[in-house]
Amino acid sequence: MRLRRRRHALSRSATVLALMVATSISAVGAGVLGTTPASASSTTGVTAKQITIGATVPLTGPAASGYSEIAPAMDAVFNWVNAHGGVYGRKIKYIYLDDEYNPAKTATLTRQLVLQDHIFADVGSLGTPTQLSVQKYLNSQKIPQLFIESGCNCWSNKRYPYSFGWEPPYTVEGKLLGNYVKQHFAGKKVGFLYQDTTFGQDVMKGAKLEIPKSSVVSEQNYNVTTLAGPLTTQMSALKAAGAQVVVMGTIPAATALAMLPAFAIGYTPQYVIDSVGADAPTVGPLLAAFTAAGGGSAATAKATAGLLNGVITDAYLPPEGLGSNPWVVVTKKLLAKYAPTVWKKDGLNGNTEYGVALAYTFVQALKAAGKNLTRAGLMKALEKKGHSLTTAGLVPLSYSASVHYGYEGGEVVEFSSSAPPVVTPTGRWPGDKVLTPVEVTTPGSGPVRKYKGRISVPPAFVKRSD
Amino acid sequence: MTRAPSPVPVAESAIRPDGDRRDGGHLLRLPEQPLLRHLVLMVFGAGLLYLLTQSLSAYNNFQVGEIGAFAIALAGLSVLTGQNGQISLGHGALMAIGAYTVALLMVHTHLNLVVELAIATLVTTAVGVVVGVPAARLGGAYLAGVTLLLALTVPLLAAQYGSIFGGEQGLTTTPPSAPGTINPERWLAWIQLAAALVVMVLLGNLVRSRFGRAFRAVRDDDVAASLAGIHVTRTKVLAFSVSAGCAGLGGALLVLSTGVVNTGEFPLTLSIELLAGMVIGGAGTLVGAWWGAIALVYVPQWSTSLSSRLSLGTTVAAYLADALFGAALIVVILAAPSGIQGSLRRLAHGIAAATTGRASPPNPPAALARLLRSADVPGGTRSSSDASTRSRDRSPDQVATKE
Structure with a gap:
């Protein structure tokens, strides 16, 4: 017994030694990393230069x-x-x-x-x-x-x-889209697909402020942490409910994962998608990649690439196709x-x-x-x-x-093959056809109004940008 | 480092603790009673860490505090795997349970922080019992599967019951306010390091108690352990719940740093990183847990500065930390199976041996193999002892993972 205890004592000494080494290493790291700023200015992060x-x-x-x-x-x-x-x-x-x-x-x-x-x-x-x-x-x-x-x-x-x-605010975007649906798809059955987080919920909240309750036939959502495969269940439910317009608060991957199974079951509603999940050069390659990953033929790939045509979304910056x-x-x-x-x-x-x-x-x-x-x-x-x-x-x-919060408005646009296309290193994508004038609204229950202020243009020195 | 083959069985070949050690060892000679010894070490460690936190900048204190939190979780995992031979892929989720518990307490009650941390530890320990009971009947890959399930379901449950757990946005907590003029990052580091030292003392005593001996006996041979009168299932459940409690406390302390707990914070990769950190530090050793925690906190940062210095593309830079972890894991498993701590110990023994002319201890896995061989021979070299006392003979710090 005595002998064994001795060994423990030694191993404990080694432990102490190791701890000392550890702390001194951290201290050296601190010396290297924890340099104080050379700034003479009173504001952190700001010097004369x-x-x-x-x-x-x-x-x-x-x-x-x-x-x-x-x-x-x-x-x-x-x-x-x-x-x-x-x-x-x-x-x-x-x-x-x-x-x-x-x-x-x-x-x-x-x-x-x-x-x-x-x-x-x-x-x-x-x-x-x-x-x-x-x-x-x-x-x-x-x-x-x-x-x-x-x-x-x-x-x-x-x-x-x-x-x-x-x-x-996402509710503002939702209201712009909801207002468009209310005015241009009156009497049509509307379904929702949204991400079950603040983002998706706020888009829906905004859209519901504008779209009459009576026309909403189905509300589907998805969990972003488990988003791995096609949203077949949700899209089938929307189809079964007879939704002719589907308003979506989705991220780009979810947009693609919703459109593809819908296409597969022969369901092609009018998509109205929040700007977060509706950038053509971002969603387009995802549609192609998911189609390829699912073993889709070249013909299918071509057909799915065309799914973006006619999608309605909102823009608060000038559409890049213009x-x-x-x-x-x-x-x-x-x-x-x-x-x-x-x-x-x-x-x-x-x-x-x-x-x-x-x-x-x-x-x-x-x-x-x-x-x-x-x-x-x-x-x-x-x-x-x-x-x-x-x-x-x-x-x-x-x-x-x-x-x-930032911008309180924007315009509703449609991806259209008749608009000037957006050309990026990843491909050629349908450009935006502007559907409404620029509109503004509040995140609350205020109305969607036409924007009457000035249209911003880059100052002359920015235009040169050389 | 020279390593002469040792003709004698492991327990006696490891540094012979006769009078010769007194020449260099008397300054560091510690009390023999484990609790007293660990308390002395704790006071010493606390002094050292106090000096360290005083000399560090705010950001480095913040990181040292995180190291303390991770060290607790890793120490628990290390006891589970290194001492009891169970593998867990779910410790990230157990950290999440501790984190959510403390956050819920902070949001809904105004208890003392120490009480909140204790409740978080107890809740996670209880979850450890629930998971540990079925897990104790499984081993190897099956156990890994069950714990993996835990890692996958906990974030989902938190997302599912968003009204309680705050969903994707999670629960925001208020960091403990520092008294007086103490820098908040330093105060936080003190809380986290103090907790870590207390846990180290408790775990150090546990692994040297009869429970610790039972852990190792069950790890080495559960049939032999059960013949020696050890309740195998109960021992495994105990090890798992202790380990879970440590993970819970680690997670709860981490919340103090991050100020928020939500579903994205404890992904499956965290569980795997914990396992990697534990192996790199040295499975089964408490000091190794600190090495692992240092790696968990610093490797991502080093990889970021390395990639910016080498101007690597974002795609390469993004996965550099993972690659470094993977590479370190491979190197450690191939070259130093007992991790950083085991290698340091061997180096220290080697130096001691070179200066005193004594043989260094054998490579732990080789010693283990020799031990197992001798166990096969009834009336062999160590016939006087049964399996459990043989396990006891080896220092728990020294053993490598079985399997």
């Missing part, structure tokens, strides 16, 4: 398809601004990290951005659950959480004054020259256009905040001048002291 901003986005994982293109596209704007001397002499350094759409990783990586990279603001981070996980933290540190890539109503919350959403739109022209130029990798891989699609527009919004916000940049100053500028910022949106941003 540079502004450091950061974001967490899904570069891999379930939400990466399409969304991974946004942050690299944003760099096109920042590279262009930096090549022209920056904003008030400050160049923009953009650090984006991959959170895989996992809120636990978002929480850790956001601390990394704040505590280690010393960012001035979190700009263009993606996702509702992911950004909710850091909303409290960023606000408690008084760090701007700007232009969150989500249409959740939750960003407009007085308790979190440093958070600003950028997209229209080659003559000044914003589309500028976006193409910027991507080609200042983000050539993105341009060659993805071209101009809904995601890259979104990234460029969002980054441009941030540059405009910096200009509005003035030469003496502080976090509080930027917040004040957004609340006071946010409404008048020149951005690519079809309507102005709705920011004020009490409203912190």
Whole structure:
């Protein structure tokens, strides 16, 4: 017994030794990583020559398809601004990290951005659950959480004054689409297919505010965490209920996984899909890939590729197929020259256009905040001048002291083979035919009204963008 | 490192603890009673970690706290696999259960944080009993299957009952507020590290108690263990529930860092990463759990900075951390089956042997094989002892996973 105990004592000493080594290694790591900022400026992340901003986005994982293109596209704007001397002499350094759409990783990586990279603001981070996980933290540190890539109503919350959403609230999009259905498909039977999360539920909430209850025949949903195969059950139920119009609040993969089984059972309703799940260059390749994965013949592939024709959706940025739109022209130029990798891989699609527009919004916000940049100053500028910022949106941003979500309107469009096509490195996709004038509404029960304000055009110096 | 073949069975060949050790060992000589010894080590470790947290930046403190939380979960898994020979692919889900419990308590009650953490641990332990009872009747791949089911269903249940668990958005919690002027990240790290030290002491005592000996006896040969009077099923359930409780506490502590718990936070890959981290650190050892936790926290970060330094494309960069984990796992299994901790121990013994001219201990798997061989021969070299005392003879820190 005695002998054995001795051995334990020794192994314990080894344990202590190992622990010491472990801690000293961490300490060395800390020495390397935990460098304090050299900034002499009073605002973290801002020096006379540079502004450091950061974001967490899904570069891999379930939400990466399409969304991974946004942050690299944003760099096109920042590279262009930096090549022209920056904003008030400050160049923009953009650090984006991959959170895989996992809120636990978002929480850790956001601390990394704040505590280690010393960012001035979190700009263009993606996702509702992911950004909710850091909303409290960023606000408690008084760090701007700007232009969150989500249409959740939750960003407009007085308790979190440093958070600003950028997209229209999903209920606003739902109302625009619902209003169109009410006016143009009166008397038709309407079915719903939505993602069982805030996103899908809010789209439905908005659509139901407009569509008469009596015309709704079926409501189907899907669970995004188990989204793996075709949504055959849901589409069969909609067919059985006789739904002639199907309003969808779906992500791109779910859009494709709903259309394909419907096609297979000979069900071709009028699809009305929220903009999140209806970007032709994103959904088109998914339709092709899923058809191929399901062993579909070349003829089937061709037929399914045509499914996008006639799909109705909404747009709050100029539709990318409209080659003559000044914003589309500028976006193409910027991507080609200042983000050539993105341009060659993805071209101009809904995601890259979104990234460029969002980054441009941030540059405009910096200009509005003035030469003496502080976090509080930027917040004040957004609340006071946010409404008048020149951005690519079809309507102005709705920011004020009490409203912190982005665009409050857009237009309803249809994918049409008669419209100028969208050509990307992945193929040729049906372009958008504009169906309604630009409209605005509130997330609540207010009416959908025609937008009467000015139509934004890029300033002359942006048009050159050389 | 030279390793002379040892002519004597394992227990005696490992450093002969005679008077010779006193020359170098007297400074670190610790009390012989396990609880007292572990408490002394805990105080020492606490002092060391206090100094560490004082010297670190806020972000590094945040990460050290996360390491503490992961170390608890890994230590539990390590006891389960390394000491009791059961494999779990569901520890990520058990972490989720602890996390959801503490978050629900934080949202609906205003209990003391320590009470909330204790309740989370107890709830997960209870789940461990429920899962452990059928699991104890299974082994190997079947057990892995049952626990895999757990990993897959828990996030689904949380999504299904969104009104309770908050669905995809989950439950948002308020981090513990630091008293006075203490930096919040440092305060959080203290809470997490203190919990980790307490768990290490408890587990250290457990594996040295008769329960720990029963764990190892059942792992090595359940028939022999049952002949020696050990209730095999009960022992397995105990090991599983203790391990589950650790995972629950680890998950609950992680919520303090992330400030939110939701369905996307505990994916199946987390369970697999935990298993990989445990093997890399050294299965069956408590210190190995810390190595594994360091790997779990730092490898993703290193891979990010490595890929940005080498300007790798996003597709490559995205999977670099997984690739590094996989590569490390292969290297560890091939070159150092007893993990980082086992290799360090052998290195330390090798140095000790070189300086004192003594033979180093044999490779643990080889020792295990020799031991099993000797067990086959009635009246062999170790005929005086039965299976359970032989297991006891080996230091629990030293054994590698059976199978």
